[in-house]
Amino acid sequence: MSTFYFIAFLSIFFSILVISAKNPVHSILYLILTFFTFTIHYILLNAQFLAIVNFIVYMGAILVLFLYTLMLINLNKESEPVKPFMIKIAGVFGGGILAVALASSLKLIATSNPVILKNPDLGLVKNLGKVLFNEFLLPFEVSSVLLLSAMVGAVLLATKDPKTA
Amino acid sequence: MGSTADILIKIGLILIIFVISLVMAMYSTYAERKVAAFFQDRIGPNRAGPWGILQPLADGGKMFLKEEIIPTNATPFLFIVGPSLAILTACIGSAVIPWGQTMVIGGHSIDLQVTDINVGVLYIFGVVSLGVYGVMIGGWASNNKYSLLGAIRAASQNISYEISMGLSIIALLMLTGTLSMREIAEQQHSWHWNVLRQPLGFILFIVCAFAETNRTPFDLPECETELVGGYHTEYSSMKLGFYLFAEYINMFISSAVMATLYWGGYNYPGMDWVLAHTGPAIGPLIGVGVFFIKIISFIFFFMWVRWTIPRFRYDQLMDLGWKILIPLAIANIVLTGIGSTLLTHFGF
Numbered sequence: 310m311s312t313f314y315f316i317a318f319l320s321i322f323f324s325i326l327v328i329s330a331k332n333p334v335h336s337i338l339y340l341i342l343t344f345f346t347f348t349i350h351y352i353l354l355n356a357q358f359l360a361i362v363n364f365i366v367y368m369g370a371i372l373v374l375f376l377y378t379l380m381l382i383n384l385n386k387e388s389e390p391v392k393p394f395m396i397k398i399a400g401v402f403g404g405g406i407l408a409v410a411l412a413s414s415l416k417l418i419a420t421s422n423p424v425i426l427k428n429p430d431l432g433l434v435k436n437l438g439k440v441l442f443n444e445f446l447l448p449f450e451v452s453s454v455l456l457l458s459a460m461v462g463a464v465l466l467a468t469k470d471p472k473t474a
Numbered sequence: 475m476g477s478t479a480d481i482l483i484k485i486g487l488i489l490i491i492f493v494i495s496l497v498m499a500m501y502s503t504y505a506e507r508k509v510a511a512f513f514q515d516r517i518g519p520n521r522a523g524p525w526g527i528l529q530p531l532a533d534g535g536k537m538f539l540k541e542e543i544i545p546t547n548a549t550p551f552l553f554i555v556g557p558s559l560a561i562l563t564a565c566i567g568s569a570v571i572p573w574g575q576t577m578v579i580g581g582h583s584i585d586l587q588v589t590d591i592n593v594g595v596l597y598i599f600g601v602v603s604l605g606v607y608g609v610m611i612g613g614w615a616s617n618n619k620y621s622l623l624g625a626i627r628a629a630s631q632n633i634s635y636e637i638s639m640g641l642s643i644i645a646l647l648m649l650t651g652t653l654s655m656r657e658i659a660e661q662q663h664s665w666h667w668n669v670l671r672q673p674l675g676f677i678l679f680i681v682c683a684f685a686e687t688n689r690t691p692f693d694l695p696e697c698e699t700e701l702v703g704g705y706h707t708e709y710s711s712m713k714l715g716f717y718l719f720a721e722y723i724n725m726f727i728s729s730a731v732m733a734t735l736y737w738g739g740y741n742y743p744g745m746d747w748v749l750a751h752t753g754p755a756i757g758p759l760i761g762v763g764v765f766f767i768k769i770i771s772f773i774f775f776f777m778w779v780r781w782t783i784p785r786f787r788y789d790q791l792m793d794l795g796w797k798i799l800i801p802l803a804i805a806n807i808v809l810t811g812i813g814s815t816l817l818t819h820f821g822f
Contacts, residue, residue, distance in 0.1 A: 334614060338552075341607070361596040369603025370633060373610070377629045380614050380622060434593055434653055 313353060320346040337376050344368050356432030479582070488588055491568050498773075499722035500530040506722075506777050513781040537715035545708050549615040556612020557709065557716035563605040564723035570594040571730050572656045574740045574762040578754035586758060587656060594655035595643060598731055602639070602686050606632040608720065609688075609695060613705035624704030627788070628695035631685055634795035635692075639682035641803035642675045645810040646735060659739035664746065667738035674806045676736040678799055683732060685795070687724040690780040694788060729772035733765060740765040 323343040330336045344367045351360035430436055441449050504519065504526070511518025519526035544550050574586035591597060606629055613625025649671055650658050662668055669676045685692040696704030703709075706717045733739055740761035749757035786794065 338611070357591070357593050358596075361593045361600055364600040365596065365603055369600060370636070373603075373606055373629050373633060376610055376614075377626060377633075380610070380626060 313350075316346050316349050316353065320350070333379050333382075334376065337372060337379055340375070341368055341372050344372065351432075354432065355430070358432060358434045358437050483582075483584055484588065487584075487586070488569075491573070491588065492565065495565060495568055495723050495726055496719075498726045498769075499719050500534070502722040502725060502773055503533065503718070504530050505773070506780075509774065509777040510781050513778075534715070537712050540711040542713070543708075543710045545616065545618070547617040548708065549617070552611050552615035553708075554713070556608050556610075556615055557713045557720070558608075559611060560605070560608025560720040561716045561723070563601055563608060564720040564727065567598055567601040567724075567727040568730070570597050570655050571727070571734055572659045572739060573765060575749075575758040576754075577758045586762065590654055590656045593653045595647065595653045595658070595735070598655075599636075599640060599643065602728075603632070603636055605686070605720075605724065608717075609705045612709070612717070613695075616705075616708035618708050620701045620703070620707045621705050624695040624701050624707070628688065628705060631688075631692060631694060631791060631795075634792065635682045635685035635799070638678055638795065638799035638803045639686065641800065641807060642678035642682065643735075645675045645803070645806045646672050648807070648810050649814060655734055659734050659741065662738040662741050664741055665738070665743045667736065667741070669736040669738075672736065672806075672810070674802065675810075676732075678803050678806065679736065680732060681794075681799060683728040684776070684779065685791075687728055687776075688721060689725065689776055691783045691786050692791065693785060694791060725773055725776050726769065729769045729776070730765075732772055733768040737768050739768075 320343055323339050323346060326339040327336050327343060330339060344363065348360045348364045348368070351357075351363060431440070507529070508518045508526075510516075519529040522528040522532045544553055569588045570591060572587040572590070577584045577586060609628040610625045613621040613628070616622075646668060647653065649668070650661055652658060652661075658668075688695050694704075695701075696706065701707070706714055709717060740758070742761070742764045745757075745761060748760055752760065
């Protein structure tokens with residue numbers, strides 16, 4: 310349990326650093342650390358497959374591309390757009406309302422009964438694969454079509470227009 | 475958790491593997507120069523010790539004694555984190571590699587593997603994908619245009635070739651049905667090596683391994699004719715040493731992974747006979763020796779290619795990755811699926 314609290318503290322600590330860091334590249338690096346703590350959370354929950362996929366896909370691919378993009382953009386203090394005063398006021402107002410809503414909803418919840426999984430090894434690759442390809446076959450296949458359509462869209466965007474080229 | 479003896483054995487194993495990785499990396503630098511000399515009809519390093527055998531030590535000493543320079547405009551902390559991360563990610567990959575069969579010494583059975591997690595192959599893949607951060611962070615923190623270009627090239631190359639590497643592994647996993655490195659090694663008993671069932675998959679994997687380790691012909695991140703020194707232009711002393719060292723450790727680990735996944739790991743024809751005649755204490759060690767022969771052959775192959783094939787141009791690199799390797803890898807998956815279905819249903 311103490312491991313969980315330590316890792317949870319680290320997750321929150323790094324995610325605060327993500328939004329408070331001045332340099333966008335530093336923000337991304339903190340985000341990588343935040344995702345790493347998520348990986349540890351998954352391992353603590355015995356979801357090994359999810360942990361390693363989070364590690365490969367989020368830390369190893371998506372955030373590399375994030376970092377890649379940010380390194381190419383020259384984000385200095387001089388080039389940072391100065392936001393109008395009204396937008397700042399609106400931001401503070403909106404954030405305050407969100408905080409009130411969060412606080413009131415947190416007051417309402419009672420401690421829930423802990424859910425005890427029938428099969429604690431569900432997160433292992435074999436069991437997860439069996440569940441995905443039996444019980445949840447249709448949603449699984451539908452989401453793969455969704456990803457395929459996104460990929461086709463990206464390829465279409467990347468190909469040059471024959472008229473202008 | 476096992477007994478204290480088990481934990482001590484594990485710690486000892488980790489230390490031995492760590493030392494072996496470092497020594498292999500050290501002597502890979504020596505071997506690289508000797509191989510280069512052989513290919514170019516030269517003698518190579520021959521001054522430090524007999525046949526220049528102490529050359530790596532001399533190089534290491536030079537690296538340690540050189541002046542540490544952190545450029546004024548660099549981000550100091552990240553400038554140090556870059557090479558540290560590079561060498562860290564290079565070293566942790568060895569944790570899931572099965573080095574040999576289980577040894578039995580005086581009633582104690584010792585697994586010659588640090589840990590056998592059931593997602594071992596994915597772990598290797600994760601470590602490989604993390605490896606690019608060392609180069610990217612170091613290249614960006616140097617605050618130098620050449621370094622940044624090197625880092626960007628490393629990132630795009632890494633992302634592109636990871637895809638075909640993953641796809642080539644998927645075809646292999648369809649045959650093995652497991653993600654555990656030890657089980658994959660055990661399935662290839664004596665001569666049933668996976669390369670016989672997955673020749674195309676192996677070729678795809680080795681090309682991607684070259685790209686992931688930034689070896690020629692894929693060494694665009696440090697292309698000296700265009701980028702001075704690439705991502706390590708600003709680095710000096712042991713921080714540069716770490717980057718160079720990480721490359722050789724990566725080469726060692728990826729050779730070990732290729733040997734385990736495709737070339738049978740510690741298995742060799744006639745191993746049962748040898749094991750029966752040498753006993754459970756010495757027999758596995760012969761398997762380890764065979765495994766290292768395979769690894770060293772792969773390392774030699776890495777060097778052979780480096781001194782034979784010129785570097786790709788950037789667009790050629792991207793064309794190879796996206797237009798040739800990925801379609802081939804997908805075709806390999808389809809063929810493997812058809813093949814294994816025919817095999818189970820009709821039995822030929």
